[in-house]
Amino acid sequence: MGAAFLSSWPWDNLGLFKYALYGPLVGKAVASRAWERGSPDQWLLLLLVLFTLRAFTYQLWSSYSNMLFLTRRRRIVRxxxxxxxxxxxxxWDxxxxxxxxxxxxxxxxxxxxRDLPLWDAKxxxxxxxxxxxxxxxxxxxAHRAFHSGHLFSCYHALHHSIKVPTPFTAGFATPLEHMxxxxxxxxxxxxxxxxxxxSVGLAFAYVLxxxxxxAMGHCNVELFPAGIFQALPLLRYLIYTPTYHTVHHTExxxxxxxFMPLFDRLGxxxxxxxxxxQRKTRAGVDEVPxxxxxxxxxxxxxSMHVPFVMRTFSSTPFAVRAFLVPLWPIAFVxxxxxxxxxxxxVISYYHLRGKLHQMWAVPRYGFHYFLPFAKDGINYQIELAILRAERMGVKVVSLAALNKNEALNGGGTLFVNKHPDLRVRVVHGNTLTAAVILNEIPKGTTxxxxxxxxxxxxxxxxxxxxxxxxxxxMMTLSTERFQKIQKEAAAEHQQYLVQVTKxxxxxxxKTWIVGKWLSPREQRWAPPGTHFHQFVVPPILGFRRDCTYGKLxxxxxxxDARGLGSCEFSLERGVVHACHAGGVVHFLEGYTHHEVGAIDVGRIDVVWEAALKHGLRPA
Incomplete structure (x- = not known):
């Protein structure tokens, strides 16, 4: 049985090439120099500007609804x-x-x-x-008609298949509905x-x-103070709220x-x-991760790879793309x-085993961590985040790569020593990181x-x-540091640790484990067929075509991870860095110790088995 008439878009199979459908209009506007005063096709330029602003309107609302640091307490569907x-x-567009x-x-x-005046107040x-x-x-x-049996199943059910309303959901419907x-x-x-x-002004004002x-009605964030409807009872029938429309999606x-609940009242x-x-949602709901x-x-x-900038971009592994270049100055500001x-x-969250897991971000960029004068400020921000988590009742805080840098805070020991009574567990996750790297090394390696x-x-x-x-x-110029590590090994194993300086x-x-940046010249010493395992941040660049490069x-x-909608840096969907996963395991296992400072080598296999037991898998 074929699809119902006008239930699917005729350009579905075109992908990004669908935007070529704008081509004739853009071409006509350029050919006739529509931007010049007196051009007969000036209306065409205005039309293109209007529809660009329409797309921008939905994007701005999407950005706002994904700013969890502003909206998370007033989200309607959690x-x-x-x-x-x-x-x-x-x-959606x-x-x-x-x-x-x-x-x-x-x-x-x-x-x-085409000859409409610019403005007419009447x-x-x-x-x-x-x-x-x-x-x-x-x-x-019409809306009630689309909820009848045949029209709903063939057309409107698509719109209602969305669980969490978003501004883009407003555009997610069939061609017939949008016609x-x-x-x-x-x-x-x-x-x-x-x-x-x-008038042109009326067209712009009304359509936008x-x-x-x-977009507001679908934003899933309650905006209207409840008191405004108590003070002006009639207002509730003249303008709908995001909660009002979300009830339609759930019921x-x-x-x-x-836009006017008056007609629901009459009907x-x-x-x-x-x-x-609406009153309860506006008051705010505190969810403690x-x-x-x-x-x-x-x-x-x-920094542009976050949901509140471009949701679709953040849902794919990060890569530098051409469309990002014009946005760089904005991102810099x-x-x-x-x-x-x-x-x-807060930048994102997901649920795992029925518990809320959140990702927070320290307001510092990678290069800040290498500025000597920024050290104290960065540690202060990390400490504030840990203490905030402590007050909220968070059980585990896991530190990302540079936030646990040894030179910065000793792998988190600074905070644990400064606050010995912390109830929240501070975790660097390096035990699982080590386990992942070790389990990548092929069996039989000598x-x-x-x-x-x-x-x-x-x-x-x-x-x-x-x-x-x-x-x-072990590539190191410090004989003292090498000998210190060598002495930690049992006497019968010390011979397997060898210091090299070149x-x-x-x-x-052919097995290189990279924990320090390698230049192209240094990589040239590796024989053909070498595989570079990595735990260096940022990862080294793959210059050798005759070698292979592992990711972090x-x-x-x-x-069963639910609500996950953004990729962690350049990783695939559903994949997180091992230090992130290490914190998850720490929480799921209910460990009561802090995992900071030096790694307990004896726990590497324990943590690895625990991760596999809870359904985590090597990427």
């Missing part, structure tokens, strides 16, 4: 937006293509529309009146033109206002109106519990603002070469491997 929903709504084609057709069919009154007496009631009737909606939007504009009061209210057979479809729910991963931004480009604000903020060998991770990996009677060439010493070793140690979260 679940996170997952990858499945993001993929469903990926082409299809309706803009449809409606600009409808508008262009109208301009060609009625040439008089047109606003006519448009508002027609919206109330025509668009609102007709939308109500009806476009026609209803056109009624006030056509009526004003027929009355002789149409319409989109503003549509389906109530709250059908476009007997107003949910009586809406106002109480059980686990927090304290992340940091890597650089200016990567935002970096300065965040640095000045200096407040840790020799490895390691840079960063005297770091926390390097020390633990070297001691573990020597117990397995694997020869470890990269040429590894000219025959990472693990895939269990399949």
């Amino acid at each position: 679940d996170g937006v997952d990858f499945a929903q993001i993929d469903k709504e990926w082409d 299809n309706f803009l293509i449809l409606q600009i084609l409808m508008a262009a057709t109208a301009f060609y069919a009625f040439p008089s529309l 047109g606003l009154l006519v448009g508002a009146l027609l919206h109330v007496v025509a668009t609102e009631p007709l939308f109500y009737v 009806v909606l476009g026609a209803l939007m056109a009624l006030p504009l056509a009526g004003a033109c027929a009355a002789g009061h149409g 206002g319409f989109d503003f209210l549509r 389906k057979d109530a709250n059908f109106c476009l 007997g479809t107003l949910d009586a519990n809406t106002w109480e729910l 059980d686990f927090v991963f304290l992340a940091h931004v890597v650089d200016v480009m990567q 935002f970096m300065l603002m965040v640095w000045a604000w200096s407040k840790t903020f 020799e490895v070469f390691m840079t960063g060998a005297t770091s926390k991770l390097g020390r633990a990996i070297a001691l573990y491997l020597c117990r397995k009677k694997i020869r470890v060439m 990269y040429r010493s590894a000219g025959q070793c 140690a990472a693990m895939r979260l269990p399949k």
